[in-house]
Amino acid sequence: MTVSQKKCILVGVTGGIAAYKICSLVSSLKKDGHEVHVLMTKEAEEFVGPLTFQTLSGNPVIRNMFSLQDGAEVHHIALAGKADAFVIAPASANVIAKIAHGIADDMLTTTFLAAACPKLIVPAMNTHMLENPVTQDNIALCRRYGMYVMESASGYLACGDTGSGRLPEPHQIKDALESLLVEHWLEGKKVVVTAGPTMEAVDPVRYITNHSSGKMGYSLARAARNAGARVILVSGKTALEAPFGIETVSVRSAQDMADAVLRESGDADVVIMAAAVADYTPKDTADHKLKKSDSDLYIELKRTTDILLTLGQRKKPGQVLIGFAMETEDLLANAAGKLEKKNADFIVANSIAEAGAGFGVDTNRVTILSQNGEKDLGLLSKDETAEKILAYCLKEG
Numbered sequence: 001m002t003v004s005q006k007k008c009i010l011v012g013v014t015g016g017i018a019a020y021k022i023c024s025l026v027s028s029l030k031k032d033g034h035e036v037h038v039l040m041t042k043e044a045e046e047f048v049g050p051l052t053f054q055t056l057s058g059n060p061v062i063r064n065m066f067s068l069q070d071g072a073e074v075h076h077i078a079l080a081g082k083a084d085a086f087v088i089a090p091a092s093a094n095v096i097a098k099i100a101h102g103i104a105d106d107m108l109t110t111t112f113l114a115a116a117c118p119k120l121i122v123p124a125m126n127t128h129m130l131e132n133p134v135t136q137d138n139i140a141l142c143r144r145y146g147m148y149v150m151e152s153a154s155g156y157l158a159c160g161d162t163g164s165g166r167l168p169e170p171h172q173i174k175d176a177l178e179s180l181l182v183e184h185w186l187e188g189k190k191v192v193v194t195a196g197p198t199m200e201a202v203d204p205v206r207y208i209t210n211h212s213s214g215k216m217g218y219s220l221a222r223a224a225r226n227a228g229a230r231v232i233l234v235s236g237k238t239a240l241e242a243p244f245g246i247e248t249v250s251v252r253s254a255q256d257m258a259d260a261v262l263r264e265s266g267d268a269d270v271v272i273m274a275a276a277v278a279d280y281t282p283k284d285t286a287d288h289k290l291k292k293s294d295s296d297l298y299i300e301l302k303r304t305t306d307i308l309l310t311l312g313q314r315k316k317p318g319q320v321l322i323g324f325a326m327e328t329e330d331l332l333a334n335a336a337g338k339l340e341k342k343n344a345d346f347i348v349a350n351s352i353a354e355a356g357a358g359f360g361v362d363t364n365r366v367t368i369l370s371q372n373g374e375k376d377l378g379l380l381s382k383d384e385t386a387e388k389i390l391a392y393c394l395k396e397g
């Protein structure tokens, strides 16, 4: 996910073997165009050299409270004021204890205490230290003060133990951080998003499906989450990781997807049908694997439930329905037909014939149709396309 507006992000690094993983987080945030400042404790410097973070962030690393070069002691307070988000990763048990109690005895904790922006804490430590009730109480206290504390991952730890306490992967930390960077203009709203292909079983080993990667739907789900919505993602089988902070319901067939969406949409404010739902499914699914013979095989197909059409028929006042139309010809005429027939508020249309749009790629070019006309968003990344679809359909359109 990429937040398209450029932000000022403070990254606090404390002492722990996982500190090296933060190099790629800093690099990735910088590549997205954000202003990134790294603050290190002296223990962190035992694991990664400040020069590495300075080079990756393009800014001097803030390290020592008492070195007055370049007015650093004033600079860090100024930074606290302008920061859009502050992440501490890895967060040691020690720093968690300090920030839970307002202790500010070095540059990192002082700046943290002075910052009023959204804050993300990413604990990483030995399992027993994490599970210690003292640490758990400190984490609960941080949450009570409004900080977001990520669950740590489980697995093999550098100390030789296996269990919780591992630092989540940098892209997962970035995903969590980005959810703090956007204004929460969808706070209090429930948004249901579908994504990916459906799989229609022919027999226990074979199925009919399509090329959908699910990327567009996942981008929409994350963009809605970033805007503060409660998001339910109903996903067909994809290679994508379940996004942070989103309730993901995994489904296989069109009927499974219909059941999940119709169950979740009753009280939803917005439903976005980005999934490539099969229009047909085998009339009968064989109980046993079909054996080949010398003659051709014919599989009889029947229509599936048209989920968007059903939602359109049941639409409650104020509910917004957004459908997709992927076409190879007559894009706008076909999309306009779907808008009308399915009683959708918006149809997001794209042509797979267009360069940079379609299956598997990270970009898209869509035109949004509604009763008020049409809007071409131009060629953008799927993440930016998602942000713009939400803004157009739910704010401007």
Ligand code: CTP
Residues within 6 Å of the ligand: 254, 273, 274, 275, 276, 277, 278, 279, 304, 305, 306, 307, 308, 309, 322, 323, 324, 325, 326, 338
């Ligand atoms: N859709 C749905 N249920 C289905 C099929 C599609 O909800 N059984 C939704 C898709 O998620 C998408 C929109 O309907 O939002 C696409 O409309 P549709 O007319 O089904 O498009 P195609 O499947 O491409 O159909 P056609 O072959 O008629 O173009």
